[in-house]
Amino acid sequence: MAQEVLIVGASGTGKSTSIENLNPESTFIVNVARKALPFKGWKTKYPTFDKENPKGNFCSTDVPHEILGCLNYINEKRPEIKTIIVDDYQYTMANEYMRRANETGFKKFTEIAQNAWSVINAVKSMREDLLVVFMMHSEVTYDAHGNKVTKAKTIGKMMDNVVTLEGMFTIVLYTDVTKSENGMTYSFITQNDGTNTGKTPKDMFGSVKIPNDLTLVASAIEAYQ
Numbered sequence: 001m002a003q004e005v006l007i008v009g010a011s012g013t014g015k016s017t018s019i020e021n022l023n024p025e026s027t028f029i030v031n032v033a034r035k036a037l038p039f040k041g042w043k044t045k046y047p048t049f050d051k052e053n054p055k056g057n058f059c060s061t062d063v064p065h066e067i068l069g070c071l072n073y074i075n076e077k078r079p080e081i082k083t084i085i086v087d088d089y090q091y092t093m094a095n096e097y098m099r100r101a102n103e104t105g106f107k108k109f110t111e112i113a114q115n116a117w118s119v120i121n122a123v124k125s126m127r128e129d130l131l132v133v134f135m136m137h138s139e140v141t142y143d144a145h146g147n148k149v150t151k152a153k154t155i156g157k158m159m160d161n162v163v164t165l166e167g168m169f170t171i172v173l174y175t176d177v178t179k180s181e182n183g184m185t186y187s188f189i190t191q192n193d194g195t196n197t198g199k200t201p202k203d204m205f206g207s208v209k210i211p212n213d214l215t216l217v218a219s220a221i222e223a224y225q
Contacts, residue, residue: 002075002123002130003221006166007188008138008152008197009175014186014212015135019085021215024057026082028074030067031060033088057081062095064115068122075126083218084132092116093155109156113163116154120168131218138174150174150196166197173217174198176209186212 024045049056139153
């Protein structure tokens with residue numbers, strides 16, 4: 001079973017930047033949002049994966065079955081890859097919804113939720129030496145008592161009420177940005193503070209805030225296990 005991590009945060013709070021220090025020789029990026037990465041030299045470090053370059057480590061697609069096919073290929077044919085990043089995963093749902101916006105009825109919401117669920121669920125049966133990081137935007141909702149709760153952004157109630165996306169992960173990190181005299185500090189929040197759905201195993205990270213660096217996250221997970 002591969003180790004899954006969910007990172008949740010608003011745009012511009014350091015999710016994609018946390019990829020920068022990972023070793024590109026053992027990292028594969030699924031670029032769901034089809035956007036440039038926010039660090040210097042990323043195109044050289046992450047050449048496109050396609051038929052002409054089967055050793056590439058960067059794939060742009062927002063189609064769930066294509067993402068699943070890519071993950072399965074890495075699982076079976078790319079043993080050198082140890083970390084997979086699925087960046088801005090909520091766009092698999094958002095983009096499919098927009099493509100099907102003219103469809104009436106609730107069937108499309110069920111299918112969108114099922115497609116998104118299938119990718120995350122499939123990772124659980126992949127090889128144990130894989131770390132798969134899903135990154136998603138956040139949204140603010142309200143609980144039964146009217147309290148604000150920040151959660152991973154989804155489409156429709158199926159994903160929230162039936163699946164509960166965060167429940168599929170043992171590790172859910174939230175981005176945090178703090179302003180000081182020295183500038184902006186970007187971090188990950190490792191624990192639920194009562195207003196979000198964050199969670200990590202006891203004593204895995206040792207502090208509530210850690211640097212937004214996925215090399216540190218991966219090292220902490222490996223040491224804990």
